[in-house]
Amino acid sequence: xxxxxxxxxxxxxxxxxxxxxxxxxxxxxxxxxxxxxxxxxxxxxxxxxxxxxxxxxxxxxxxxxxxxxxxxxxxxxxxxxxxxxxxxxxxxxxxxxxxxxxxxxxxxxxxxxxxxxxxxxxxxxxxxxxxxxxxxxxxxxxxxxxxxxxxxxxxxxxxxxxxxxxxxxxxxxxxxxxxxxxxxxxxxxxxxxxxxxxxxxxxxxxxxxxxxxxxxxxxxxxxxxxxxxxxxxxxxxxxxxxxxxxxxxxxxxxxxxxxxxxxxxxxxxxxxxxxx
Ligand code: SAM
Numbered sequence: 431x432x433x434x435x436x437x438x439x440x441x442x443x444x445x446x447x448x449x450x451x452x453x454x455x456x457x458x459x460x461x462x463x464x465x466x467x468x469x470x471x472x473x474x475x476x477x478x479x480x481x482x483x484x485x486x487x488x489x490x491x492x493x494x495x496x497x498x499x500x501x502x503x504x505x506x507x508x509x510x511x512x513x514x515x516x517x518x519x520x521x522x523x524x525x526x527x528x529x530x531x532x533x534x535x536x537x538x539x540x541x542x543x544x545x546x547x548x549x550x551x552x553x554x555x556x557x558x559x560x561x562x563x564x565x566x567x568x569x570x571x572x573x574x575x576x577x578x579x580x581x582x583x584x585x586x587x588x589x590x591x592x593x594x595x596x597x598x599x600x601x602x603x604x605x606x607x608x609x610x611x612x613x614x615x616x617x618x619x620x621x622x623x624x625x626x627x628x629x630x631x632x633x634x635x636x637x638x639x640x641x642x643x644x645x646x647x648x649x650x651x652x653x654x655x656x657x658x659x660x661x662x663x664x665x666x667x668x669x670x671x672x673x674x675x676x677x678x679x680x681x682x683x684x685x686x687x688x689x690x691x692x693x694x695x696x697x698x699x700x701x702x703x704x705x706x
Pocket of ligand 1: 442443512514515516517518519520521543544545546589590591592616617618619620621646647648
């Protein structure tokens with residue numbers, strides 16, 4: 431019988447956040463696939479668990495993925511962990527899940543710590559609708575294109591970012607979204623120096639001109655404000671009909687064109703045009 435793949439979330443800072451079920455799964459798995467075996471070894475030592483570890487990370491995932499899948503198909507159970515947080519969210523776990531799914535292997539995701547959800551919930555921004563945008567590209571052009579594509583996004587947007595890239599990212603965001611856009615910078619979540627800075631893009635730019643950003647960050651940016659639809663008034667309709675008639679259109683054609691241009695019902699434009 432084929433084994434299984436378990437996705438085991440690990441703490442994003444506070445070791446107390448490991449759940450009973452995650453601990454049991456790590457204990458019971460035949461082997462653990464880890465993004466960084468040194469980081470995972472520290473966690474296993476803390477938990478008093480001894481287990482065989484294989485490394486699975488960005489630059490060996492193609493070859494290691496096949497080996498892991500073969501072992502699972504042969505009946506072993508694998509627990510996948512990333513450096514911190516939920517595997518498969520902005521880390522190579524995504525590919526292993528895909529490979530397993532393609533092979534008909536059962537994948538079980540255990541809920542637990544995840545930086546994006548932790549940040550969203552503490553951000554103070556609207557949480558009803560949101561989109562997760564992961565890491566922006568380091569290349570200026572694609573970063574700009576990515577942000578431009580989000581210009582009219584109304585949902586709250588969440589980004590992962592490394593501290594040394596943060597000032598440039600904030601500048602690019604202010605260019606795309608305007609400096610007044612609210613942002614919550616969620617840093618060092620669940621750690622000793624956890625902090626949430628609720629400000630605007632310009633406010634954040636100013637702050638990090640005075641001090642270099644330190645630690646891990648999730649950026650939660652408010653969505654674009656609802657545009658108030660401009661409703662044309664009866665006077666607008668009347669003026670436009672008169673203008674078109676002066677250009678030689680019949681009343682009927684002038685009313686029809688005005689209704690289309692101003693997105694108003696034809697009879698409303700007609701009534702407006704007849705007003706003294
Ligand atoms: N899969 C993980 C998850 O979703 O929780 C995230 C992996 S991703 C490679 C790492 C990024 O998550 C960091 O660059 C940072 O943006 C964010 N992150 C992780 N831990 C964090 C923490 N304690 N506080 C703030 N951001 C954190």
